[in-house]
Amino acid sequence: AQSVTQPDIHITVSEGASLELRCNYSYGATPYLFWYVQSPGQGLQLLLKYFSGDTLVQGIKGFEAEFKRSQSSFNLRKPSVHWSDAAEYFCAVGGEAGGGNKLTFGTGTQLKVEL
């Protein structure tokens, strides 16, 4: 069965510092991978996605993520965090093989940004 692990429940960084949020997945074939962000009181918004091709994908708001098949990881990065990035971040995996394309989400990482 497909699964997603986000090992960090909470992360605090200083504004301007770099950020990396970890995501590990379990999936029986080439996965489709996603990062979503949920700002306080807001709905979930797609940050970026990986389907195939270049393993480094660029998203909105200056975020990027790298698919590493050998590590079953899809970590989210940003070189310089802004206070407005404080939110909850969810990694998700999906695809066609076996799961009927159902998306499975991780439990989320809450990001706090210190000014």
Next chain:
Amino acid sequence: GAGVSQSPSNKVTEKGKDVELRCDPISGHTALYWYRQSLGQGLEFLIYFQGNSAPDKSGLPSDRFSAERTGGSVSTLTIQRTQQEDSAVYLCASSLVHPGANTEAFFGQGTRLTVV
């Protein structure tokens, strides 16, 4: 419509009452999900509909929860005999599913359910 629409946006109900939550997915999207998000918690998968296939109900927490999707479009999540632990934000999402297609899920704003 332009996005996934959920109604009502807020619902307060008395313990023991039944509630119905509605989701209008993006037109043409064949997949529809329901998730639950309790305060400070992650996303809890409830149910997944995909085309004419039997729904994946593996996430429904009890037999008080049920969902249907009529005509492959609108979905209703029903909670019978509500309990206080059912208080949460219920999120609906839809996606377009066929080989090679864009499969990201688009989320509604959610229904905040409070059981008193």
